[in-house]
Every structure is written in structure tokens, then in C-alpha cells.
Amino acid sequence: MKDYKYIGKNVTRIDALDKISGAATFVDDIDFGANLLYAELIESTEASALIKKIDISAAMKVKGVYKIFTGKDFHNRFGLYMKDRYVFAQERVRFVGEQIGAVVAFTPEAAKSAVALVKVEYEPLPAVLNQMDALQSDAPLLHPEVENYPRVPWFYPKAGTNIAHWRKTRKGDLGKGFAKADVILEDTYSVPRYAHCALETHIAVAKFDHSGRLTVWSSSQSPHTQRHLFAEALGLSHKDVRVITPYVGGGFGGKAGVTMEIIPAVLATQLKGYAVKLRYSREQEFTNTYQRLGVVAKIKMGATKDGRITALEHKLYWDAGAYVEYGANVVNAVGLSASGPYCIDNVSIDSVCVYTNLPPGGPYRGFGYSEMLFGLESHISRMAQQLNIDEVEFRRINAIKPGDETAYGAKMNPSGLQDCIDKAAAAINWGKKPVSEDPTKVIGQGFAAFWKAPAMPPNASSSAFLKFNEDATINLLISGMDIGQGYQTVMAQIAGEILSVPPAKIRVETPDTDRNPYEWQTVASHITWSCGNAVKNAALDAREQIFSLIHRVYHYPVDVLYLEDEAVKCKTDSAFILPLQNFVVDGIMTEDGTFKGGPVNGCGMFMPEFSSTKDNPETSQGGHPNVHYTVGAAALNLEIDKETGKMKLLKVALAIDAGKAINPDLVRGQITGGLLQGLATVLYEDMRFNEKGKLLNPNLTDYKIPTAKDVPEEIIPIIVEVPQPDGPFGARGIGEHTMLPAAPMIANAIEDALGIRIKSLPITAEKVALTFLQEKAKQ
Amino acid sequence: MKEISFMLNDEPRNVQVEPNEILLDVLRNKLGIKSPKCGCERGDCGACTVLLDGKAVRSCLILAVEVENHNITTLEGISRAKLSALQEAFMEFNSFQCGYCAPGIILAVTELLEKNPHPSLEEIKESIAGNLCRCTGYTPIFDAIMSLTGKGTK
Numbered sequence A: 001m002k003d004y005k006y007i008g009k010n011v012t013r014i015d016a017l018d019k020i021s022g023a024a025t026f027v028d029d030i031d032f033g034a035n036l037l038y039a040e041l042i043e044s045t046e047a048s049a050l051i052k053k054i055d056i057s058a059a060m061k062v063k064g065v066y067k068i069f070t071g072k073d074f075h076n077r078f079g080l081y082m083k084d085r086y087v088f089a090q091e092r093v094r095f096v097g098e099q100i101g102a103v104v105a106f107t108p109e110a111a112k113s114a115v116a117l118v119k120v121e122y123e124p125l126p127a128v129l130n131q132m133d134a135l136q137s138d139a140p141l142l143h144p145e146v147e148n149y150p151r152v153p154w155f156y157p158k159a160g161t162n163i164a165h166w167r168k169t170r171k172g173d174l175g176k177g178f179a180k181a182d183v184i185l186e187d188t189y190s191v192p193r194y195a196h197c198a199l200e201t202h203i204a205v206a207k208f209d210h211s212g213r214l215t216v217w218s219s220s221q222s223p224h225t226q227r228h229l230f231a232e233a234l235g236l237s238h239k240d241v242r243v244i245t246p247y248v249g250g251g252f253g254g255k256a257g258v259t260m261e262i263i264p265a266v267l268a269t270q271l272k273g274y275a276v277k278l279r280y281s282r283e284q285e286f287t288n289t290y291q292r293l294g295v296v297a298k299i300k301m302g303a304t305k306d307g308r309i310t311a312l313e314h315k316l317y318w319d320a321g322a323y324v325e326y327g328a329n330v331v332n333a334v335g336l337s338a339s340g341p342y343c344i345d346n347v348s349i350d351s352v353c354v355y356t357n358l359p360p361g362g363p364y365r366g367f368g369y370s371e372m373l374f375g376l377e378s379h380i381s382r383m384a385q386q387l388n389i390d391e392v393e394f395r396r397i398n399a400i401k402p403g404d405e406t407a408y409g410a411k412m413n414p415s416g417l418q419d420c421i422d423k424a425a426a427a428i429n430w431g432k433k434p435v436s437e438d439p440t441k442v443i444g445q446g447f448a449a450f451w452k453a454p455a456m457p458p459n460a461s462s463s464a465f466l467k468f469n470e471d472a473t474i475n476l477l478i479s480g481m482d483i484g485q486g487y488q489t490v491m492a493q494i495a496g497e498i499l500s501v502p503p504a505k506i507r508v509e510t511p512d513t514d515r516n517p518y519e520w521q522t523v524a525s526h527i528t529w530s531c532g533n534a535v536k537n538a539a540l541d542a543r544e545q546i547f548s549l550i551h552r553v554y555h556y557p558v559d560v561l562y563l564e565d566e567a568v569k570c571k572t573d574s575a576f577i578l579p580l581q582n583f584v585v586d587g588i589m590t591e592d593g594t595f596k597g598g599p600v601n602g603c604g605m606f607m608p609e610f611s612s613t614k615d616n617p618e619t620s621q622g623g624h625p626n627v628h629y630t631v632g633a634a635a636l637n638l639e640i641d642k643e644t645g646k647m648k649l650l651k652v653a654l655a656i657d658a659g660k661a662i663n664p665d666l667v668r669g670q671i672t673g674g675l676l677q678g679l680a681t682v683l684y685e686d687m688r689f690n691e692k693g694k695l696l697n698p699n700l701t702d703y704k705i706p707t708a709k710d711v712p713e714e715i716i717p718i719i720v721e722v723p724q725p726d727g728p729f730g731a732r733g734i735g736e737h738t739m740l741p742a743a744p745m746i747a748n749a750i751e752d753a754l755g756i757r758i759k760s761l762p763i764t765a766e767k768v769a770l771t772f773l774q775e776k777a778k779q
Numbered sequence B: 001m002k003e004i005s006f007m008l009n010d011e012p013r014n015v016q017v018e019p020n021e022i023l024l025d026v027l028r029n030k031l032g033i034k035s036p037k038c039g040c041e042r043g044d045c046g047a048c049t050v051l052l053d054g055k056a057v058r059s060c061l062i063l064a065v066e067v068e069n070h071n072i073t074t075l076e077g078i079s080r081a082k083l084s085a086l087q088e089a090f091m092e093f094n095s096f097q098c099g100y101c102a103p104g105i106i107l108a109v110t111e112l113l114e115k116n117p118h119p120s121l122e123e124i125k126e127s128i129a130g131n132l133c134r135c136t137g138y139t140p141i142f143d144a145i146m147s148l149t150g151k152g153t154k
């Protein structure tokens, strides 16, 4: 393997000093001076209703209130993949918490007290609170106009229904596949909604100055996408919209696209000269940002005695909420990939995006794959059991290999799934489970494999500017977000490797759309791959400029030159060593005292030119919608108290194929962090809505996320490296994937330990104990 | 409005506060101390942790008037001269990702190590159980602390 200086090394994070010294600036840390206004939202208390009247008279009398805006002031529609949302509700509300208007005041206290005094009169409409009800033919329609909404060409809404999008994938002949099967297993699995719970809540500050220029400071994964959507919704030129995104206190998909940020942006246009801040409370963070979609999945699988899956029918009905401008693409992504990481000849997938009167569903780390894999990987384990084949072996037999055909016909990329399966199984001594010393406890082993592709438009792109400074340090201008994963460091490693500059000498600033070049969004675990390629190209561009200058001045052929230790060297003349800092800005003085060269500035971009969403809507055959998949597998030993159902995670191993781990410690960081986030969705996180569609636990006391005491006893992160041919140094993304196997592997371990099968999330101790009791009573 | 005086990062400060103003808001908005973060404003997350006379407390649950004549330490105070060994260990072990929880967690552990330089893993977990981190999975935080107690390895 090639010897790299910075690639594959555990380089110290370049944002470390900022973040551990307290210097890191987040949006709310910026001071905006005396002209700052505070916005608070008037929110719907109804899940489905017509707005009859909004009385703001009492609210306007509160001292310090400046203005109050409602839907009649703004009719702008917005949305990422489908424009089905309004900035403020227009005559009708569709979920509890939906923004009806905003009070703008000189102090946050005034804004809050005024909001409490706004009286909204509603005419309640029937509400549908789950997707199965919403699919009934007599269900009330949330969006009677759905088929007319502007949208991307790969969405297929059904007029006169609550179906916003229906992705169908068909491969082979399902009937023949089932006919060949010796065993057919059919069941239904369900997964509820979840909340991201980034520690920093959503926040945005917008200013429309007297020259007509809009600047928005936001906590976002998507500065350029926000700029685009603001420009579109407000009818402004892109050059007059500037989005500045300082550090982000956690994203997990929740800060992708545009949600609440458009509110201050729109308000600002009517409040010229002021800055307007909207900072979400923890409660609003739960009730009116994206939530993870819920799903009901019906799976029918057929397999032969020797362990080959012959047919898979997978129907997924998604609770996508009141607006699906982003969430419908979650549904789409899973509709293409619900075969899981297996090569199956006969497949039928229906992934159906259903409107409900609950908060908008949207991107959440895993982008639908966690939900889909809970059912599929549970089913795989059960099928193996019925066939009397070890479930790990069953996965090995069916695991997709490079070059195999996916369900939509494109070829699978190079990937090390077999290796991941073997290594995860070996790490916990699969098949040799320990016996608990405590007779009231039993230990089970669980396993799950996973895959996921970035879901993005076929032309999603990245770009990079790289500027050398006088001392040969570098400023790298890119527009991906370091939402914690270590993106800035990895980009510095890539540039540093090519230019022989230590990453610690490279500064990567957080984005400002005025200065930093275009990036689609930091989502889809595609940024290491996509922006990494752009950075690599920018560094190569700079290197080319350097070599051509050396050639012009010293006449060495370009192909004998190389960079090492921050200097240009020559393969044919070992005496030639020219430090970069001697010339990367000032140029090189020649004999007659004139200078050649000048500042070296590299520029690079990347777009996957092979990607396409043009396919047959009835089968999904014909396109190349996914650039590649990242695969992996995980296994665990789970100890369960038979009386209380309490579970202890003894040992968890997760193996993932990173292509090339540019910074192995950061990959391991994603594994430990993602695993715990995934495990929590199984063991205790749970959004509870009442029969009126109101969330009952919108805070961190009642919606419990893991604390330091909930960490598994041992986590074994395993990195597999089968290079991605078009990845920077072979790298592909891994960030979201680390969450994916958690739910099914726990369900599978519970069955192994107690012989009970739990088919819905979450799997709380209480649920385990009760199910176990019921099963025992039956026997 | 009432004027209060207290020691902030070893410097005497005076500030006018409302009787119902929380310490977190006063530190951030009136004194320019931005490292304590707001994550919930109800005592659930620990992002607002500061040291009050050396004890880790949630500044969202404390009224500013209560700190009259007391000592408040924030991460700004700890970082001023040079990074502490704990901060260095946080860098080495990647004990943060987004970094939003880091100021609070570093202060909570600073208190722990002050009182108990050789805590067990259980004691470490206990000391930060009220500080949520959604990113790291906590393990890298434990590793950093263990490396300082002589019990850890990397």
C-alpha cells in the first residue's frame, strides 16, 4: 500500500483548539448590536383546522413589541424537493406547532409575552395521525392540490390521495421467485418517529440592509442550499443573498435544507436595517423542525433450503407528516434500496410517502435506512432460523458483491461486505455466547448487516478554493459543514497530502456563501467523497501551478518535480530543494532582478457525471440514481434481566467499509457516537403524541437521550478498506451508517436470548418483560 | 435592576441585573462570556455548566443575583494562561465532535479531578451524567479522563 504522510493518519482535529478552549463561535455567540429584534412564533394548537381569525390587538399593546406578521403578510412557498410549505400557514394549519405568524419585539421577553396574548380562532377539521389511516379512501386530504406542487422530476404524487410520492422498484419476476422458494415468511414491522436532539437548537439571524441585501447567519448543514431557497422564495438575486454558517452544535440531518431559517429571512425583508433573531426553544426543537419519519413495513421473503433468497416483496408506508418537501426523498431513497445489502433476483419494492397531521418528517442520520433495516434485518434473522441456517452464514450467502445488480439495475460498487460480516462476527465470538453468572439473566447474540447510499440529486456538486499564504500556510475555502464529524480536518489532510503541507498549517474556515465556493449540502455522508475530490482537485491545481513555475524558472521537466516537506524537490537533482514559503506568494526572483510567478491559488470542483435519475417510474430501471453504497455489519452480546427486561450491552462490534479511512480515529469516533445514537432509538427514545396530535414529551427529561451511564461496556470499531475507485484516496462516507444496525441487532439478540420476537420500536425493558411474560403464559 | 459584584474568572466584575435574570443570560449577553451554551434552559443538558466556587452548577438554573460575592469560573478562565492537562487530553482523544457540550463537560470534569485526581470509570460517568453529548458516544471523553488518572491507555 502507498505510504502517505497525512492520509490514514490520526491527525489532530484542526478545530480542536477552538472547541476545547471555548473560542468556537456558534450563531448565538455572535453579537448583533442595538438593532437586533427578537422573533417568537405564534404556533398552531390544532393538528388540522382552518384559521378563522387572528386577533393581535392585545399582543400589540405589550411594551417592546414592534410588529406582528401572519400568513396574510407573506405568501411565499418553499421546499427542497417539492414546494409544499408556506413560510406562515395560509388559512389552514396541518400540525400542532405549525407557525401561523411571528411577533417581533425589542426584547425576547416582550416577544414571548405578546405571543401568549395572540388569539387564534380555529375551525377544526378532521385530522389523520397515522399513515395507515391516511391511506384509507375516505381519509381527509391534507393537500388536495398535491399533484400541482412544483417538484423534482423523480417524485410521483397521486392526485386525490394523501400520497405525496410513491417509489416503485421492480426486478425479475416476483411470482417465479416465490415459486422457487422452499420457505416463505411474511410479517409487518413498525418504527415510530424520532427526534435528532442536537444539543444546539435551531437558530437563525437575518438582516436585510438598506441596499437590499439579505444576510442570514444560521446554524445549518446547508449554506448554499439555504441561499438558493431564500433567493427563490423571496425573488432575490443569489448575489444579494449571503448565508454565513459558523460552527454548528450538532446536525444529524435536522439542520439540512431549510426549516425555520426562512422565517427570520422573510421577516427581515419587512424590517429593513434591523437584524432579526429566531432561536428555537428545546420544545420547538421537538415540535417544529424535521422529525425522523415513522414507517410500517410489510415484508414477504422467499428462500430455498440451501439459503438463497429467491424473492423479496417489501412495502413501506411512511408517516411523513404535514409537509414532505424533504421527507419524500427519504422515502425515495429507501424505495430504491429496500433490498438491503443482498443480491436478490426477484424484488418488488413500494415505498409510499404519506401525509399525516404530524410535524414534517425529514432527513435524520440514516435517511430512512435505519427504519427499513429494522424490518429487513429482523426478517433475515428469522428466515435463517426457519431454514435452520446460521444467520451470519445466511447473510454471507446472499451478500451483495461488487458488480452484482442492484434492485434498480445499476451495478454494485467495490465493497467489502463479506469482510465486514466476518470481522464483526469474529469480534464477538459469534456462536459462542457467554453465559451470564447471574441466573436471573440471559445473554443473547445479535447481528445485522447494512448498506446505504448517499441520496442526492444527480448533479449535486462540491467545489474548493485553496490560497497559499506568505509562509506557505494555507487557507482552504470550502462550504461543507463541520457538524462534528471532523470534515475540516479530513479536507486539510487531503490538501496537505498533495501539497506536502502539515494539516496543522491549513486553516479551514466555516462557510460564508459570499467567499466560499459552491457546495450542495453536508448531508448523505457524501462530503468526504464529494468535497474531498474537489479539495484534491484544488490541491492538484495549485501543485500544477507550482511545478510549471519551477519549470519556467529552472527548466526542470515538470514530471521530475515533486513536493516533500513543504518544498519542491527534483528526482534528477537531489541538490534542488526550494521551500514553498520562498515563492508561493512572492514569486521567484530571476537573474535580472525580475520576478516570475505570484500568489498560488488552487481551484477544484467535483460532480458525479455518471449519476442519473432518469428511469422508468413503474420499475425504477434505467437510471443510476445512487453514486455508490457504503456497507458494513455489526454484532453484539446483550444481557437481559428476565424479570425486568433490563438490558445491558456487553460488547458491540461494528465493521464498516470506509474505502480508505483518511483519519481512522475520526472514523472510530463516528462508530462510537453513531452506535450510541442508534442504540438509544431502540432502548428508550420515543416520541409520544396524544390523540389530538400534540407531542407529549417535548423536552430532554421525558424524551430521554443517552447519558454517560448508558454507554455499552465495550465497543469494538472495525475499519475495512476496499477503495472507492472515484473517492479521494479511495474514501467513501461512513457518518450516518454507524446508526443503521442498532435496532435489528438488538431485536435479534433478544430473540436469541429469550425466544421472543419484537417487531416494533422502541424495545424498552418494559416491552421485553411484558412480551416475555405473555409468551411464557402461552406455553 | 440591581447591581451585583462577583469574581468572574478571577477578575472583579459589576453588572446590573434584573431579579429574575438567569446567570447564563447575564454571562453571555451582559458580560460577553460565550462559552457556557444554552441547550434546554431547564437543567436537563448541562451545556450551561459553570463553576460556582469550584462546584459545577447549571447557570440556567441560577439567578444572577445569587452569585453576588461568589467566584464564577468558565472555560474562558481555564484557557487563559495555557490549556489544562484535561483540555490537552480532550484534543488528543477527540473527546468532542460538534463541541457544543465541551465547555460544560470540561468544567464538570475539572471539578471532579480537583476533588478526586484518580476517579474510577464509574465516578467519571457519575460526574458527567448530567452533561449530555449527542455526538461522541461519551467513550472518547472517558478515555481522555482515564489517560490523566494513570489508569488509561491509548
Ligand code: FES
Pocket (backbone or CB within 6 Å): B037, B038, B039, B040, B041, B042, B043, B044, B045, B046, B047, B048, B049, B058, B059, B060, B061
Ligand atoms: S441549558 Fe442549562 S442545563 Fe441545559
Ligand code: FES
Pocket (backbone or CB within 6 Å): A199, A249, A250, A484, B095, B096, B097, B098, B099, B100, B101, B102, B132, B133, B134, B135, B136
Ligand atoms: S460534541 Fe456535540 S454534543 Fe457533545
